[in-house]
Amino acid sequence: xxxxxTAKICEGVNFNFISDxxxxxxxxxxxxxxxxxxxxxxxxxxxxxxxxxxxxxxxxFTELNRQLEELYGAAIYQSVSKLGDVQVLxxxxxxxxxxxxxxxxxxxxxxxxxxxxxxxxPLLENNVFKLEDFNQEKRQLIETIEAEFxxxxxxxxxxxxxxxxxxxxxxxxxxGTIELANELTPKxxxxxxxxxxxxxxxxxxxxxxxxxxxxxxKFQKNFLNIQRKNVxxxxxxxxxxxxxxxxxxxxxxxxxxxxxxxxxxxLALPEKEVPHMxxxxxxxxxxxxxxxxxxxxxxxxxxxxxxxxYTQIKGIMYVECGVEQKNIKKAQDEILKQLKEVKIGxxxxxxxSEIKMAAIQSITKIKDNLTxxxxxxxxxxxxDRAKSPEEAIKEIESVTKEQVIEAANLVTLDTIYVLxxxxx
Amino acid sequence: MKPIERKSERLGERYFYQKxxxxxxxxxxxxxxxxxxxxxxxxxxxxxxxxxxxxxQDKTTKIPxxxxxxxxxxLFEGKDEDAxxxxxxxxxxxxxxxxxxxxxxxxxxxxxxxxxxxxxxxxVQNPCFTDENVKKEQGIIGQEIKMYxxxxxxxxxxxxxxxxxxxxxxxxxxxGTVESIAQITPEILYDCYNNYxxxxxxxxxxxxxxxxxxxxxxxxxxxxxxxxxxxEVENIFESEPKEVSEAKTTQNLAVTLPLFNLGFKETIAKxxxxxxxxxYTEIILSAISSKSSPLYxxxxxxxxxxxxxxxxxxxxxxxxSVIFSGESKQxxxxxxxxxxxxxxxxxxxxxxxxxxxxxxxxxxxxxxMFNNNSTIAKFLLEDCFRETExxxxxxxxxxxxxxxxxxxxxxxxxxxYSSLSVINPHE
Numbered sequence: 001x002x003x004x005x006t007a008k009i010c011e012g013v014n015f016n017f018i019s020d021x022x023x024x025x026x027x028x029x030x031x032x033x034x035x036x037x038x039x040x041x042x043x044x045x046x047x048x049x050x051x052x053x054x055x056x057x058x059x060x061f062t063e064l065n066r067q068l069e070e071l072y073g074a075a076i077y078q079s080v081s082k083l084g085d086v087q088v089l090x091x092x093x094x095x096x097x098x099x100x101x102x103x104x105x106x107x108x109x110x111x112x113x114x115x116x117x118x119x120x121x122p123l124l125e126n127n128v129f130k131l132e133d134f135n136q137e138k139r140q141l142i143e144t145i146e147a148e149f150x151x152x153x154x155x156x157x158x159x160x161x162x163x164x165x166x167x168x169x170x171x172x173x174x175x176g177t178i179e180l181a182n183e184l185t186p187k188x189x190x191x192x193x194x195x196x197x198x199x200x201x202x203x204x205x206x207x208x209x210x211x212x213x214x215x216x217x218k219f220q221k222n223f224l225n226i227q228r229k230n231v232x233x234x235x236x237x238x239x240x241x242x243x244x245x246x247x248x249x250x251x252x253x254x255x256x257x258x259x260x261x262x263x264x265x266x267l268a269l270p271e272k273e274v275p276h277m278x279x280x281x282x283x284x285x286x287x288x289x290x291x292x293x294x295x296x297x298x299x300x301x302x303x304x305x306x307x308x309x310y311t312q313i314k315g316i317m318y319v320e321c322g323v324e325q326k327n328i329k330k331a332q333d334e335i336l337k338q339l340k341e342v343k344i345g346x347x348x349x350x351x352x353s354e355i356k357m358a359a360i361q362s363i364t365k366i367k368d369n370l371t372x373x374x375x376x377x378x379x380x381x382x383x384d385r386a387k388s389p390e391e392a393i394k395e396i397e398s399v400t401k402e403q404v405i406e407a408a409n410l411v412t413l414d415t416i417y418v419l420x421x422x423x424x
Numbered sequence: 425m426k427p428i429e430r431k432s433e434r435l436g437e438r439y440f441y442q443k444x445x446x447x448x449x450x451x452x453x454x455x456x457x458x459x460x461x462x463x464x465x466x467x468x469x470x471x472x473x474x475x476x477x478x479x480x481q482d483k484t485t486k487i488p489x490x491x492x493x494x495x496x497x498x499l500f501e502g503k504d505e506d507a508x509x510x511x512x513x514x515x516x517x518x519x520x521x522x523x524x525x526x527x528x529x530x531x532x533x534x535x536x537x538x539x540x541x542x543x544x545x546x547x548v549q550n551p552c553f554t555d556e557n558v559k560k561e562q563g564i565i566g567q568e569i570k571m572y573x574x575x576x577x578x579x580x581x582x583x584x585x586x587x588x589x590x591x592x593x594x595x596x597x598x599x600g601t602v603e604s605i606a607q608i609t610p611e612i613l614y615d616c617y618n619n620y621x622x623x624x625x626x627x628x629x630x631x632x633x634x635x636x637x638x639x640x641x642x643x644x645x646x647x648x649x650x651x652x653x654x655x656e657v658e659n660i661f662e663s664e665p666k667e668v669s670e671a672k673t674t675q676n677l678a679v680t681l682p683l684f685n686l687g688f689k690e691t692i693a694k695x696x697x698x699x700x701x702x703x704y705t706e707i708i709l710s711a712i713s714s715k716s717s718p719l720y721x722x723x724x725x726x727x728x729x730x731x732x733x734x735x736x737x738x739x740x741x742x743x744x745s746v747i748f749s750g751e752s753k754q755x756x757x758x759x760x761x762x763x764x765x766x767x768x769x770x771x772x773x774x775x776x777x778x779x780x781x782x783x784x785x786x787x788x789x790x791x792x793m794f795n796n797n798s799t800i801a802k803f804l805l806e807d808c809f810r811e812t813e814x815x816x817x818x819x820x821x822x823x824x825x826x827x828x829x830x831x832x833x834x835x836x837x838x839x840x841y842s843s844l845s846v847i848n849p850h851e
């Protein structure tokens with residue numbers, strides 16, 4: 001049974017530990033949840049990167065990294081992601097277990113120490129982040145935003161989300177904008193760092209085979225020095241239905257056009273019918289036996305990829321595909337036709353049970369992957385209670401055909417985004 | 425022949441290897457406490473195998489570009505039923521890939537492993553190519569080709585390969601072109617299949633929550649009836665000159681931030697780089713360009729790299745290159761500084777502290793690999809085709825010497841044989 005032991009460090013800060021002897025490495029992640037807001041998004045987005053760069057104890061990028069490398073190539077990763085209307089800042093440390101150390105070095109305890117150093121004791125000059133380092137990270141944040149444009153699949157998905165959710169927090173890019181990034185100052189960002197430690201919702205997750213008590217104590221000790229205030233609430237706005245379809249297209253020099261269609265599903269966490277929608281989405285476009293794969297790709301040869309994905313926290317489903325310009329309308333029509341097929345129940349009990357099996361196996365596989373396990377639990381930090389993979393499987397098992405049809409009939413098309421080639 | 429057991433004391437793990445009488449190489453690596461399993465069934469046939477001759481004959485045959493990849497797509501379609509449909513009944517998640525030197529078919533699952541393994545062994549060994557299904561695939565692969573043409577990361581890399589390699593078929597597009605795949609017919613597919621999908625040329629690796637005995641038994645019944653003659657195919661590779669084709673290649677795509685790949689071509693004396701040389705190369709790359717290195721600091725301080733910066737040792741049959749890559753607003757300057765640093769390292773030698781640190785990092789990344797069923801399975805497949813051994817790497821780590829590091833450094837990253845590939849935004 002993969003259920004974490006959870007302990008409260010202080011209000012709004014939880015520590016979860018999943019013991020698992022089979023992995024050769026241990027992972028500790030520190031995750032911060034904040035409402036997406038155009039005023040703060042870039043200010044927050046730069047934080048993880050600037051924190052993992054150096055710290056008071058190892059006051060340069062080179063020194064900190066040398067220390068990590070000495071700890072057998074331990075890594076401290078940083079990332080910024082979105083959970084619907086919520087911005088998530090993550091700083092994670094991974095290292096090999098102590099028993100693999102060739103010189104009896106207590107690797108995990110030192111890595112955790114370093115992780116706490118970067119989070120709680122950063123390198124400050126005159127009480128703010130050092131200007132040189134700050135400017136480096138500002139430049140890199142801007143380059144990160146620019147790089148999203150380079151990958152057209154990501155770009156198209158982001159654009160559809162931006163347009164569809166323009167009146168919701170989820171419509172804000174998780175890094176913000178280049179203009180906002182340019183306006184950042186060390187003073188603002190340092191203040192943001194303090195604010196966050198004082199009032200953000202924080203979830204610490206540790207997975208592996210090392211002593212969790214030590215890790216828990218280190219974090220607890222550090223939080224004793226923080227004056228925690230009221231925890232900032234993170235909520236997701238759910239729009240159940242779309243009354244009017246939005247269409248938007250752009251032209252760029254690309255060989256392959258991208259089509260992204262956003263749907264409101266009417267079902268989102270914490271509703272208990274969410275597993276019905278998970279299965280509906282899998283049946284519709286989640287596997288190579290799904291309606292989208294079999295029809296849009298295999299039968300009609302319209303595209304190399306065509307799949308659907310469901311964001312449980314926002315109740316939104318996306319269908320994405322790469323397609324030739326002359327086939328855009330054809331693909332769109334077929335995508336909607338296949339959704340109708342599910343709505344009228346044109347699928348067999350056997351097909352449903354096969355999809356269930358695939359969904360159950362894909363959840364089970366999460367237990368064999370350290371990062372996937374972390375993401376599984378961190379992604380539920382805003383729920384009242386985190387479900388284990390085993391619990392999620394039980395829910396999937398009990399979904400009926402009628403429930404899948406009911407779920408499909410809640411789905412309405414909201415936005416169609418097309419990225420066209422300039423000469424095709 | 426009974427399966428041989430190979431153990432690693434340090435890792436506390438073991439696997440079994442057997443060369444089946446049919447010629448198939450089989451690796452089974454049971455993992456305790458894992459909930460899932462991964463199976464990989466591959467053949468030593470990739471995009472570089474575009475010219476061959478049959479042993480004893482004079483005639484050489486050229487295969488259309490993109491053939492190995494096309495075959496990979498087509499094999500999923502059986503006579504009666506698509507393999508994906510069969511896997512749907514067991515709940516396994518299946519896929520395949522074609523790379524420069526191999527094609528592999530795989531699945532992962534947490535239940536019904538035995539049934540899924542039977543499906544894998546069955547569909548890969550029972551091809552069915554018809555005019556109709558060949559035509560259909562040309563459309564789908566055409567879309568895949570376009571997708572890769574738009575990918576700046578793929579293009580910057582492949583343009584580099586084309587710029588470095590004048591004759592070696594590593595410079596051929598893996599998926600081919602729309603024109604080259606239009607020439608493919610069922611007859612050519614069967615011909616290639618019969619030549620290259622010979623069990624002597626193939627390997628099955630299974631990792632995870634499996635019962636080794638059961639796996640060997642399943643393989644036995646799936647292949648025992650197959651009479652695989654020894655391999656008759658001889659791959660022909662044109663002799664590759666030391667020199668690169670072009671020192672610089674650029675392309676404009678719809679990007680905001682330029683990407684670069686800086687490659688250093690190595691001339692190798694044997695078909696494959698051996699494990700020791702490979703490890704020494706990785707140590708050198710780590711010593712020169714890891715995050716704690718003076719090079720990284722210099723590039724970062726100048727504001728000309730970001731966290732995308734990295735390097736890899738890219739090697740296969742008769743080719744090997746070191747490639748530095750990343751996003752940068754000043755790729756030419758980055759290339760210049762890297763070359764200066766390499767020269768400096770060669771002059772001063774790599775010092776012992778840096779060497780020890782690089783060793784630790786490489787050792788740890790090797791250990792971490794064993795968390796993952798799919799990583800182990802791919803490593804085993806690679807081992808099989810290269811004739812290296814998985815646990816042997818640990819031995820090599822314990823016997824590395826600084827002298828040999830510096831000697832290896834003199835053999836690689838020669839500036840005279842380097843190319844820079846850049847993807848720039850449109851003007």
